[in-house]
Amino acid sequence: MSPRAASRLETLGFELVYDYVAGKADWGAAGLPLEGRPGPRAGELARADAPTCLLGERLQAVRARVEASEWDTCLVVDAERVVLGRLGRRALVREDDLTVEAAMTAGPRTFRPDVRLGALVGSMRGRNLTSAVVTTSDGKLVGVVRLDEAEARLAPGSVTFRA
């Protein structure tokens, strides 16, 4: 995003334009100060009611479980709740009754619970994700953040920011 902004500034007549491509993630990681009003983090909005299934389950059984929920995706976990994969909408509507292992998309992108919600929303928008899987650093499922709920939480007028 910043390379496009830098180029745009040049087209607007600015001659001394620099692009700090590593951005505020790099700044914060170096322990340098940041200003602002600390908002909620991903873990606070991660919903634990997202459906889960195991590798050896049959797709039809999982589909019935997902249809009975308000979700359209199912996370594949092991006995320790480490996230192994994901069954998306396309996999869940397959007619053939495969095992979860055969139908899943392995290794979904995950986020840590301490990620700022604003940064998470930006990342989800950039990747066209409507939901984000939140795990601990050792891969265990914390829950799933829905983009619509995260956006609502960040909307002006929301009174849920922490001091």
Place this chain on the structure above:
Amino acid sequence: MPTAVDRDEVQRLLDEGAQLVEVLRAEEYSEEHLPGAFNIPLKELDRERVQALDRSRPVIVYCHDYQ
């Protein structure tokens, strides 16, 4: 062509009077931004919004990371 800079170079430019512009959305800026940074979201970057900037000084733009 804009020049890509790293953190050390950003700090040196700031010492020399450079301006910082975060181009993320307002809600992300309000959560966290570099000290003293302006906020002009990329989609709002036009002639009117850049009037707040001093054209004689360097401008450093940034977002969250390499996205």
